[in-house]
Amino acid sequence: MRKLSFYERVYSPKLLELFRNPKNAGEMPDADVKVTEGSLACGDMITIFLKIDKDRMRIEDIKFLSYGCAANIATTSMMTELVKGKTLEQAKKLTFKQITEALGGLPPVKMHCAVLSIDGLRSAIRKYEEERGLVEVPELDESFIRSRLRHIMNPKTGRDVVSAGIVDQIKVHNGKVEINLKMSEDDEFKNYIIEAIHERLDRLPNIRELEINLQSQAGDEH
Amino acid sequence: MRAPIYLDNATTTPLDPHVLEAMKPYFFEWYGSPTHEYGHAFGLKAREALEESREVVARSIGAGPEEVIFTSGGTESNNLAIKGIALANRDKQHLITSKIEHTSVLNVAKSLERTGVRVSYLNVDREGFVDLEQLRDEVDEKTLLVSIQHANQEVGTVQDVSEIGKICEEKGVLFHVDAVQSFTKVPVDVEKMNIDLLSISAHKIHGPKGIGALYVGGGVKLKPLIEGGYHEFGLRSGTENIPGAVGFAKGIEIVDDSHLEHMRRLRDHLTEDLLEIPDSRLNGPKGDKRLCNNINITFRFVEGESVLLHLDMRGIIVTTGSACFSKTLEPSHVILALGLKHEDAHGSIRFSLSKYNTLEEMDYTIKNVREVVEQLRSISPVRR
Numbered sequence: 001m002r003k004l005s006f007y008e009r010v011y012s013p014k015l016l017e018l019f020r021n022p023k024n025a026g027e028m029p030d031a032d033v034k035v036t037e038g039s040l041a042c043g044d045m046i047t048i049f050l051k052i053d054k055d056r057m058r059i060e061d062i063k064f065l066s067y068g069c070a071a072n073i074a075t076t077s078m079m080t081e082l083v084k085g086k087t088l089e090q091a092k093k094l095t096f097k098q099i100t101e102a103l104g105g106l107p108p109v110k111m112h113c114a115v116l117s118i119d120g121l122r123s124a125i126r127k128y129e130e131e132r133g134l135v136e137v138p139e140l141d142e143s144f145i146r147s148r149l150r151h152i153m154n155p156k157t158g159r160d161v162v163s164a165g166i167v168d169q170i171k172v173h174n175g176k177v178e179i180n181l182k183m184s185e186d187d188e189f190k191n192y193i194i195e196a197i198h199e200r201l202d203r204l205p206n207i208r209e210l211e212i213n214l215q216s217q218a219g220d221e222h
Numbered sequence: 223m224r225a226p227i228y229l230d231n232a233t234t235t236p237l238d239p240h241v242l243e244a245m246k247p248y249f250f251e252w253y254g255s256p257t258h259e260y261g262h263a264f265g266l267k268a269r270e271a272l273e274e275s276r277e278v279v280a281r282s283i284g285a286g287p288e289e290v291i292f293t294s295g296g297t298e299s300n301n302l303a304i305k306g307i308a309l310a311n312r313d314k315q316h317l318i319t320s321k322i323e324h325t326s327v328l329n330v331a332k333s334l335e336r337t338g339v340r341v342s343y344l345n346v347d348r349e350g351f352v353d354l355e356q357l358r359d360e361v362d363e364k365t366l367l368v369s370i371q372h373a374n375q376e377v378g379t380v381q382d383v384s385e386i387g388k389i390c391e392e393k394g395v396l397f398h399v400d401a402v403q404s405f406t407k408v409p410v411d412v413e414k415m416n417i418d419l420l421s422i423s424a425h426k427i428h429g430p431k432g433i434g435a436l437y438v439g440g441g442v443k444l445k446p447l448i449e450g451g452y453h454e455f456g457l458r459s460g461t462e463n464i465p466g467a468v469g470f471a472k473g474i475e476i477v478d479d480s481h482l483e484h485m486r487r488l489r490d491h492l493t494e495d496l497l498e499i500p501d502s503r504l505n506g507p508k509g510d511k512r513l514c515n516n517i518n519i520t521f522r523f524v525e526g527e528s529v530l531l532h533l534d535m536r537g538i539i540v541t542t543g544s545a546c547f548s549k550t551l552e553p554s555h556v557i558l559a560l561g562l563k564h565e566d567a568h569g570s571i572r573f574s575l576s577k578y579n580t581l582e583e584m585d586y587t588i589k590n591v592r593e594v595v596e597q598l599r600s601i602s603p604v605r606r
Contacts, residue, residue, distance in 0.1 A: 040604060043568035
């Protein structure tokens with residue numbers, strides 16, 4: 001066996017260990033809630049299963065399935081490790097940065113994997129709460145859209161596209177959402193980011209139409 | 223088993239030791255810059271080596287030596303061919319290429335589009351063959367150049383270059399062939415095939431990196447991209463890479479038909495056994511119309527980068543068309559152009575062979591791919 005692969009320079013030992021032997025991977029037939037985030041088309045998809053201790057609102061058990069790269073498998077596995085035994089309120093506060101830190105770092109281009117695992121976790125918790133009438137479905141407005149877009153990372157920098165200033169104007173009217181992006185037509189990640197926005201918003205039931213416009217910023221660095 | 227098992231030969235190949243031996247004297251003894259006939263005798267030795275190498279390259283493609291220009295490799299050859307023609311013919315502003323070309327053709331085409339050149343990207347069928355009817359339809363009086371690869375870098379489809387050459391000749395347009403993948407694996411004859419420009423590279427055939435060539439047929443006008451001391455018939459300036467040229471020629475000379483037969487046997491063995499894995503499919507054609515060293519298989523329900531990394535940890539080197547693996551996070555443009563889905567690209571693994579691979583290595587690979595795919599499918603949310 002070879003000593004040092006390319007990946008050992010890119011990925012931390014902890015990440016590679018979880019990739020090789022993922023913890024909490026597998027199905028949970030008696031789960032209280034099951035959600036799938038991401039998509040086959042994007043090449044990034046996870047399913048999260050939760051078993052909830054109803055009295056203490058605590059995550060009794062958590063399992064995951066993954067269709068994705070090494071970082072996808074490892075970040076999701078790490079997420080499950082970090083929230084197992086925690087209350088739902090504690091679990092909701094987990095951030096992708098904490099996952100990244102626990103893994104000993106993640107390359108910017110893979111930051112979206114950690115975000116996906118957080119999304120999966122939060123969707124699972126939300127679904128559990130909605131199904132039990134514990135929360136209301138949020139209203140569709142600009143700040144809601146912005147909050148969803150904060151989950152999309154610019155692969156170049158590992159920063160989210162809202163903070164990085166890529167998302168400019170957002171208009172919401174009668175279920176139609178218009179998003180203006182500030183990025184160069186030549187940007188190598190242009191298609192990826194547009195796809196990611198569709199992926200994140202298209203399935204929301206209260207969005208009727210989504211339009212993404214590009215304001216060409218030739219030579220602009222994000 | 224000697225690790226690594228290197229199955230990424232479509233990207234680059236190891237140098238053949240005979241090539242290195244041939245190159246050595248031109249680093250240490252005859253390191254002079256090739257002089258013209260009135261220069262110092264020391265440089266004449268280099269000149270001889272350069273011209274002999276040029277003859278070997280020319281002969282291998284049915285060209286004359288005065289039609290071969292040494293470049294730094296396939297990418298430069300493609301750039302020089304397409305941009306050079308576009309710059310020399312500003313009145314004709316239409317380029318025809320295909321959707322599955324190498325990035326060094328596609329990105330040049332995109333860059334020309336920004337300068338006002340119209341580009342037609344021809345469709346390919348399910349196996350990667352260019353739509354020849356569409357080619358006939360697209361050619362018009364503004365068409366400058368048709369640029370089509372000989373064999374595909376990802377799925378190994380070998381185009382009917384003779385037929386394309388015939389169409390180009392009938393229509394009176396120039397024809398460029400990117401033959402980087404097929405060179406020395408599929409015969410090419412620039413005369414018989416009506417090829418005006420042809421790109422080849424040394425490091426794909428166990429030659430050194432940093433040298434390639436462009437065939438420029440007699441009478442074809444193009445503008446140089448690198449200007450300076452009028453080297454290479456004024457089309458590519460810069461002190462000539464003599465060791466590189468010598469190594470390139472040596473690489474061509476040592477190719478043997480038995481190598482091709484060997485690779486074909488390994489290819490068919492690997493393909494057959496890997497396709498026994500459930501939910502796997504071959505991308506690209508079968509048999510003679512496929513490059514003898516290319517295998518590309520999609521394993522459904524798993525993602526290629528994970529497969530690649532697991533195989534890497536087991537000492538097997540492959541590549542994938544998955545978005546996760548690409549610099550732009552986009553799935554392989556080739557797999558998508560075949561009419562396949564994103565997930566077919568994400569799960570695609572390319573195995574590309576060389577004469578150095580062995581049957582034993584194939585069996586080790588088959589066993590490990592089977593294990594890895596099974597392991598990843600056991601934690602996949604799909605197919606449940």
